[in-house]
Amino acid sequence: MKEGLYRTLKRKIITLTLVMSLTPLLILGAVLYYQFESAGREMTREQIRYRAQAQAEAVDLFLKERTAILNAMADTHDFAQMIDEKNLARIFEVMNSRAGAFVDLGIIDSRGAHRAYIGPYDLRGRNYLDQSWFNEVMIKGHYKSDVYMGFRQQPHFIIAVRRHENQQAWILRATIDPNRFEEIVRSAQIGRTGDAYLVNREGFLQTRPRFEGDVLGQTAIDTRQFGGRVTVIELEDAAGTERFYAGSWLNDNKWLLIINQQPLELMSRLFALRQMEIFIITLGVLGIVATTIFTTRLTINRLRKSDREMIELNAQLVQSDKLAALGKMAAGVAHEINNPLAVILQKTGWMEDLLEEEGLKQSANIAEFRQSIAKIEQHVERARKVVHNMLGYARKMEPRLEDVDVNSTIDQTITILENHARINNIDIQVDLAETVPIIAGDQAQLQQVFLNLFTNAIDAIGSNGTIEVASWRSDDHIVVTIKDDGPGLSEDMMRKIFDPFFTTKDPGKGTGLGLWVSHNIIAKMGGGIHVKNNPDKGAVFTVEIPIVIPEKK
Ligand SMILES: Nc1ncnc2c1ncn2[C@@H]1O[C@H](COP(=O)(O)OP(=O)(O)OP(=O)(O)O)[C@@H](O)[C@H]1O
Numbered sequence: 001m002k003e004g005l006y007r008t009l010k011r012k013i014i015t016l017t018l019v020m021s022l023t024p025l026l027i028l029g030a031v032l033y034y035q036f037e038s039a040g041r042e043m044t045r046e047q048i049r050y051r052a053q054a055q056a057e058a059v060d061l062f063l064k065e066r067t068a069i070l071n072a073m074a075d076t077h078d079f080a081q082m083i084d085e086k087n088l089a090r091i092f093e094v095m096n097s098r099a100g101a102f103v104d105l106g107i108i109d110s111r112g113a114h115r116a117y118i119g120p121y122d123l124r125g126r127n128y129l130d131q132s133w134f135n136e137v138m139i140k141g142h143y144k145s146d147v148y149m150g151f152r153q154q155p156h157f158i159i160a161v162r163r164h165e166n167q168q169a170w171i172l173r174a175t176i177d178p179n180r181f182e183e184i185v186r187s188a189q190i191g192r193t194g195d196a197y198l199v200n201r202e203g204f205l206q207t208r209p210r211f212e213g214d215v216l217g218q219t220a221i222d223t224r225q226f227g228g229r230v231t232v233i234e235l236e237d238a239a240g241t242e243r244f245y246a247g248s249w250l251n252d253n254k255w256l257l258i259i260n261q262q263p264l265e266l267m268s269r270l271f272a273l274r275q276m277e278i279f280i281i282t283l284g285v286l287g288i289v290a291t292t293i294f295t296t297r298l299t300i301n302r303l304r305k306s307d308r309e310m311i312e313l314n315a316q317l318v319q320s321d322k323l324a325a326l327g328k329m330a331a332g333v334a335h336e337i338n339n340p341l342a343v344i345l346q347k348t349g350w351m352e353d354l355l356e357e358e359g360l361k362q363s364a365n366i367a368e369f370r371q372s373i374a375k376i377e378q379h380v381e382r383a384r385k386v387v388h389n390m391l392g393y394a395r396k397m398e399p400r401l402e403d404v405d406v407n408s409t410i411d412q413t414i415t416i417l418e419n420h421a422r423i424n425n426i427d428i429q430v431d432l433a434e435t436v437p438i439i440a441g442d443q444a445q446l447q448q449v450f451l452n453l454f455t456n457a458i459d460a461i462g463s464n465g466t467i468e469v470a471s472w473r474s475d476d477h478i479v480v481t482i483k484d485d486g487p488g489l490s491e492d493m494m495r496k497i498f499d500p501f502f503t504t505k506d507p508g509k510g511t512g513l514g515l516w517v518s519h520n521i522i523a524k525m526g527g528g529i530h531v532k533n534n535p536d537k538g539a540v541f542t543v544e545i546p547i548v549i550p551e552k553k
């Protein structure tokens with residue numbers, strides 16, 4: 001019944017504590033968990049956005065430098081100088097030493113004829129009149145091609161500038177080393193999954209990507225998705241893996257630099273952190289659960305113990321209340337019975353005397369009369385003993401105060417009983433404190449207590465056994481224990497043992513008042529008597545007598 005209450009209480013405390021402490025932790029954990037993910041994605045986006053922009057600027061710069069040097073050469077030389085291949089070779093050398101990455105250099109006249117050429121392919125004499133780039137450079141004055149195969153059947157691109165001289169136009173044209181260019185573009189790729197390449201407006205590759213496709217191949221990328229300067233979009237690649245694509249248009253708005261990356265790769269450190277977070281939170285949760293269960297258990301056990309103690313204390317209080325009330329009533333009853341008993345005894349004496357008279361002596365029933373009178377006397381005597389005990393206690397409600405030595409009181413009691421014990425082959429072992437303080441009390445009453453306890457022990461043992469008596473001082477009490485190796489007490493007896501008239505002895509043998517009186521005497525002194533069973537055998541009575549120092553006379 002009570003156990004159920006403790007269980008409910010325990011469950012409630014544990015649930016409440018866990019809910020209150022785990023909820024914020026778990027919410028925090030969940031927020032962090034998702035925050036990691038979104039922060040990670042955001043970081044990745046920013047990172048590749050920045051890279052795309054920076055790399056587009058770098059590529060632009062590369063192209064601008066090449067165009068600038070081409071312009072400078074065209075500005076400082078005239079057509080005649082240019083078509084002299086010795087000069088052109090020198091110019092080519094200067095250009096490569098200043099900027100590098102030029103594969104070849106050529107001069108084309110206004111009719112599209114390749115007039116002079118320095119480079120690995122023999123392009124001299126080729127005519128470009130019908131090529132669209134030729135028209136464009138003639139009109140706009142400068143030109144950068146897309147990558148194309150051209151006469152040399154190699155992917156490459158060119159930059160070209162036009163000059164006028166004596167109403168005649170000529171074009172200085174250079175091919176950029178596709179490998180060098182690709183290197184520059186590729187330097188923007190990051191990690192295991194990063195890629196960087198250029199596409200034109202139609203989505204044709206201008207440099208070789210790291211993973212899929214080749215120069216001039218068509219990509220699946222719709223370049224219209226990339227507006228403004230830098231745009232980041234999320235797409236699935238051919239393998240179905242999510243990738244971030246950052247696209248940044250170069251200055252001429254013809255080429256789009258694309259950097260792509262699996263976000264998971266860049267976020268791997270964040271994922272490790274998140275793993276750590278989960279670990280720490282799990283540890284925290286386990287810690288909280290364990291501590292909560294442990295402390296709740298501890299608390300409930302304490303509560304259970306103190307409840308039990310309170311119940312015991314209550315029972316003791318009820319018991320001593322009961323004993324006190326019984327005591328008052330018994331004393332009253334005893335007093336009332338004493339007088340009739342005296343009268344009965346007096347009358348039986350008188351009847352005894354009468355039986356001695358001659359006439360009655362002749363009676364045939366004289367023997368039976370005598371027997372009956374003796375029985376009456378015997379029973380009245382027994383009744384008187386009971387009453388005497390009860391009155392003895394009642395009368396001595398206010399004990400006399402004298403100097404009492406507890407140890408010598410015990411010794412005297414033993415002396416009285418020694419013979420009785422020896423006859424029954426009972427050994428009394430004495431282990432008294434060397435000195436105990438002299439206290440103020442009523443020695444006769446105290447002796448009555450010890451006498452009761454010893455007699456009970458002897459009665460319990462019957463014959464052949466040991467009684468051990470010990471005394472010591474504990475703080476402000478003198479403690480005396482009387483231990484026997486008799487049969488001990490049942491639970492039921494333990495409860496009733498101090499009740500008046502509780503006895504297991506044969507009628508006429510015990511009144512059942514001994515322990516009741518003893519208990520009252522000690523209680524009056526401010527102490528207590530307790531009984532326990534020995535772990536091995538028999539009972540042990542413990543008497544605690546408060547030390548009351550006698551007043552100086
Ligand atoms: N040391 C003991 N071992 C076992 N039982 C005991 C012991 N002391 C007391 N008892 C039990 O307690 C009962 C009550 O004891 P109590 O001294 O109050 O009365 P009594 O001994 O029966 O009678 P009286 O003391 O008047 O002779 C006893 O009858 C006995 O059953």
Ligand SMILES: [Mg+2]
Pocket residue numbers: 452455456510514515
């Ligand atoms: Mg007794």
